[in-house]
Amino acid sequence: MSQRWPLIRRQAEFDAITASLKARSECCGVVLTGDPGVGKTTLARFATESLPGEVRWVAGTESARSIPLGVFAHLVGASTSRDPVTLLSTARQALIHDGDTHQDMVIGVDDAHLLDQLSATFLHQLALDRVVNIVATVRSGETVPDAITSLWKDGHLLRLELMPFTREQSIELVESVLDGPLEGLSADMIWEASGGNALFVRHLVEGALEAGTLRRSGGVWQLRGRAAITSELASLLETRIEKIPSDVLHALQLLTFCEPLDLDVLCALAGENAVEEAERRGLVRIVEERHHLDVRYTHPLFAEVIRRRVGRAAGRRLRGKLVQELSNGAVTGAAHRIRLAELALDSDHSVDPALLASAAADAIGLANVPLGERLARAAFEETGDFGAADLLARALLWQGHAAEAEALLLAFSPDSLTQAQLVRWGTSRIANLFWALGDSEKADDVLAVLRERVTKPSLLPVVEGIGSVCAVFENRPQEAVDAACAVLASERPWAVEWAFFGGGLALALMGRGDEVPALAARSAAVAEQIDGLLRFPAGHGEILALTMTGHFDRAQRRAEQYLAFASSGRYLAWGLANILVGTVELVRGRFTAAAQRLEQAIAALDVGDTADAVSWSVPAYIALGQTYAVLGRIHEGQRVVSEARARSGRHVAVFGPQLELSAAWLAAAQGETSQAIALARSAAESAAAAGQFGVEAAALHLATRFGDHSTAPRLAALAEQCDGELVRIAAAQASASASSDGPGLAAAADRFRTVGALPDAADAYAQAAIAFLRADIKRLSVECAATAAALADECDRMLSPALVEAAHPLPLTIREREIASMVAAGLSNRHIADRLFLSVRTVEGHIYRACIKLGVADRNELAQLMNLTTRPTKNE
Template sequence: MLTGRDGLLVEARAALVRAAGAVLLGPAGVGRTALARAAVADLPPRLFREVWITATAASKEVPFGALGQLLSGGHPALHPALVHNTVLAALRERCGSGRTPVLVVDDAHLLDGPSAGVLLSLVQARAVRALVTVRAGVPAPDAVVALWKDVGLPLLIVPALAEDAVATLAEQRLSGPVSRSTTQLLWQWTGGLPQLATALIDHGREVGSLVRDTDQWRWRAPLVVPAQVADLLDRELDRVGRLGEDALAALALGGPLPLSVVEAAASPELIADLEQLGLVRSEQSDDQILVRLRHPMLGAVLRRRMSPARRRRVSAALLASTPQGTTRGASAMASALWAVHAGQPVGSAELLRSASLCLYADPTASEQLARRARERGGGAPAAVALAAALVEQSRTAEAYETLAAALRDAEAAGDRGAQVTVRVALARHRAWVGREPRQAYDDLLRIRADAEAAGDAAGRAEAAAVAVVVQLFSGQAARALHDARELLGATPPPAGQLRVTLASVAALALTGRTAEAARMGRAAVRRSGSSALPFARGMAAAALAFAELWREPIPTGPVTDPAAGRWPMPDDPLVSGLSHTAWPIFDGYAQRVSGDRVGAISRLRDAVAQQADGEGLFRSEATGWLAITLAEDGRPDEAEAVLREHPVDAVALVPGLRPWATAAVAAAAGQRTRAARLMDEAIAVARTSGCWLVELGYLIYAAHLDPVTGPTRYAGRIAEAIGHVDAERLVTAGRAVLALAGRNPTVLLEHAHRLLDVNMSGEALRLVDEVTRRTGTSDSARLFADLRTRLRAAAPGDPAVAAGLTARETQIAGFAARGLSDREIADQLVLSVRTVQTHLGRAYRKLAVTSRRELSDALRLVG
């Protein structure tokens, strides 16, 4: 089965059966040959017989070279006028009487002129049906072009696969679910070309780059280029010549570059030719044109082919074409590396800034730059930068030893400033790597006191700023906010000021003051500008998104580099050549809030795997939210396994997260009393920390655990918390719970509609479920029907939305309702039987049915 080609297959087969054939046009690696094979495979054998001809560069050098197999007399001796009839006679002899010859010509752009002329004459005479594949972006003989321009054969463009098609291809090759981040990587790395994607998937599984992790296949290694892909791309690059490869090398070393910079290595005409060949693409970005490679795998092959001399020459050209001090974003990340490759002197300050710029996008390059800075006398800052790069690569022991050695050196030299810098870095290491935030906070207080006693204002401010962040991630939002305001009043240095401001935004949101948090977050994003480090700018966007999550029905989430999705990144061109994707941890949580459990689980699985490495600031949130969502989806065993493998630890932004997650698992396992006790514990932790927004969320959750008595039991505290929280979405959910304490279906229906208005369909459906259990049949039916109408209006054309079914669950449920067995459904959709059973089980639970007969009736009701 071909993935993502159903429409093209139908068109190609129809053209062969009903007309004279078709031309398949697409770039190298797009699967033209596979599509042609699939198109002729199901032709009725009693009516058609295909004959394959493959043109090659070698056959192009010989007149009629491609037709040799059909010229029994030898083509050099034949007069061109006789070849048409000779070929036709050979085709008819092979096909037999009564069957129409289907001439499949693969890579027709490589046909020699005489062979192309014969092909054209056969099609014009309607003597054959022809299916011709042609590579886009390369010259083809006039006679081949005439097939669609003059004769009128349909020209079917074979495009690269869309991301969802690459995801389906990966799931088929791996026989299991694939993480969204991995499919995004595969799609971007290969440009959606199925030949490259298939080779990369197979190679990744063979060498262990693709691993089964958190119940999904995940890519956990740098980009590798399989041998067969390298051969294919090497042949493409051999055609562009030295100057063309210099231009491509510039993009491989620098990522997306302004057109003016690329033109330093190539003429505008050559760049246009490279774009015509499909090797590069250009796009408008703000006030400039950016040029990038067609796909990052091409960059990996270019870097492998690049000799030291070419690397030096191209890097020097890039530096010369970029005025000093004007680099920013991706170019700034690469500029120091260009200087290193070009053999030009680079100061330690520039090396360290570049190391910081590329720390999260390319920690290996960051390590290289930091080591070079240490060699150039970068001192304590270089050691701290090196340790950060090592932590990002999960080489934590090596990072600690680097810092410990730097501290010994600073003490031996009596350099108090360097001692403070390294001690603060060691405290951060203890907090994020050692997962001991309380102890790290005490360390920072001592560093702050020592710096103050020594009159070191800068060291004091640095320790105090980091202490605020550590306090925030110890579940002490109110205290962190208090200390942050004191620091901001004292005007700390710019780097510390931004760090403390971002902590303030998060703390304000957690304590329920989301409007103030959003205002401060927007100001922080503006102030961070393009001069701040990518991490700081990305965290500013993330802090703002978190503040707006409970305010906006569809909040704008932060983005990340799909190859390093652990951290949010600014929306600048990436030096990796990739495009930004949604930050998985925020994306997953936002989907959970909106009621999309399946989507949330997939994204949060990504987040758990990503946060398990490096500093993992949001490790506890990723684990806790995933476990809670799995439990809500009726999968307590999976949720418990997640908590066991990735425990919620002391580093947590959300106070009370551990008892909340444990309560969710207990509730899903039917242990309601234990779940209620744990939720009361979570509520108490949130209140003690001053986090009204978190407490309100916990109170709502606890009330739903016992829909009979819960709303009444928690009504007073929910009303109190609502008075301290200005987050519209959460307040709407809280007021819906207060309405549950009454029994008026009309009022409850109004609250369900309000929940839909703020994009909380999951809460709305839960409200309906609880009312259905507690009210009469007529009221329940009317309430459900009204809500179903609203849900359909929100997602027209998707009848499964009313029942909360995903598209895949709807598809599988439909097959099951028509009587297909699990095995037959699996074969039809190219899935495993286990996957079918999992989706079907979820559909049963959501529709409250236990058999295929009941399933059919339920689907008619919602559809």
């Protein structure tokens, strides 16, 4: 990793500075204003270095303010005179030769607000006479000498306010130093903590690296834990803090433990004058949120520095004051309970275990399971009761700490629990066993215990609800739908959510996607009463339903809503939400964005001691494998598909057909179209056997895109059975493909393009181009090939067999082209024969005929020619 911090070029500001320094009228330079560390000096020096003339720099300092012309001493020499006029005249003569103008000379003044009055006057005279060009920096919020202020007020210098980095600029800076991608959530944290200040960004990253909280996982850099700052940055900020009056500092200390804080509460604890002074000094800001006023720090790093200055005992005392004041009113709402419980836990006040348990449930409901674990653990240590244990187990299982969660639950005998507790005990164990440990057999045993022991009618829907999820994950979608539909009318939030989870996913895979939005609406009514992280895997079925029925815009909006909710949680919520967004990006052909998002999602979910067994990330591995294949990143795709296979089993059997489709894409990317078609048809057969008719249709459509001409009859039947426009268009494409119907293929491509399925449209146009060429209709062939290429470029230069053939038509049969592509990939005749289940002699015959048709002498020349007609993959 490079330790050198590069310059992020701000082109607009750079151009404005250089233009002002080259001007011969209006103004003779620029004044850059901005907050400390925003990059004023760096940009000014970078701009002046690009100019041909001489550049002389001076810098204002506190120590030089008492010395007349002190900052210019090294440029103009010493003078024995004490007369200001004489000093100015002498300085001018020393700097500027008599009778000359030096408009190519640039005087750079750093921190011009610190200039003594005579230096400021001297600079003003130089600007007034236009004898030099000037670039100066001024810190925002500081008192500036009148002579400096008049430089821009009177139009002698252009005033340019330098703003903090945008999020994109901050990411560019950090990634250039880390030499790798930065996780989106971590990028947000660094940008928000730094406020886009270049100096702060640098120190935050260096501090986090030193503290070990910024580390690489799966090729992605992640920030985990509080933002760390270097001692150097802390010293810089403490210089400002040391000037703060004690009453203001007390207000800031209270705020650092409870931000944001109600204005009235802070005024009651610290005094109105202190809060008003803090606002006047620009240390805090007052914001209106939900019809009341909250106090926030102007910059997050000041809170961090002040927190570091408060000792442990003082921190407990300050938190205690906050707890006492916040407890005076009614404790209402999840946010209030969580805040009060977290403060009380670290204060000198006793903590109510009931408050801890309630706040733990709130935190888990908002998807902040690390905080939920902390609060639940504290509650369990106080009481040892089952309610706190269940909360703790749920927080643990979501984080991949499955063994601890299982041990915690096993400490309670089912015989000692009420039926309501038994349901909670059983469903938590099933979730842990099934999706954290990957042991579906033992989970089924626990489900059987619940079905045997739970007799209360009001509790039975919860049992059947989670049973529907188990059924669909074990690849029994019809059973899942039947169970889900039977319990959706229940008033139990957990019953409804489990039913939405199991039934929604099952309906989507069965091709009944139009029925899922109703389940999603039912779930939304109870979502606040269940574990927040459960929303995301449950929402996977909803997103699949929308994409498989061709409602891409709706799918995008819903996925982004899930991502917005994830902001209330932490890394796990963010990772799970990004699987949903990445799923939509994949089907829309935004492959590069999908790859980056899915990579980061997988890295974010790599948690706990049993990360390899956690099932939530399996769809991400499958989607990422397909994305890599479409982009030609074959080695990465093979690795990811292998990792997906390693996570496979009965507990995620439902995803088996989709995993085969990723493998089919990989085969196609390597030119092995026969194998790709075989894998796609195998996926279709296994999907059909399980009743996943929507997946069967998708698999047969993929086989059609790879060149299979036998899919039309079954796709026609599925078009009558499955919801959505996509299956009907796929059936039309298959029918046209079977008869090499160019107009029919072009019409199907048009329809795909209209609904937004751009990758499907690209392949259909490519197949139309091939069909028109074979019919010797060259104009239409060229038009369709051009449209296919344009769409492929729009989809990040996607690769597929049809696109390659349309772009580089060759007089070869499908089998000859496939074998020639495998020759180009470096496979021996024996390897080709084994992969295609042919004899070596048959392979040799195909190679010989391909050489004759293409006019090449031997196998080596055939490989060279084929490599010229296929775009190289991105990692080969």
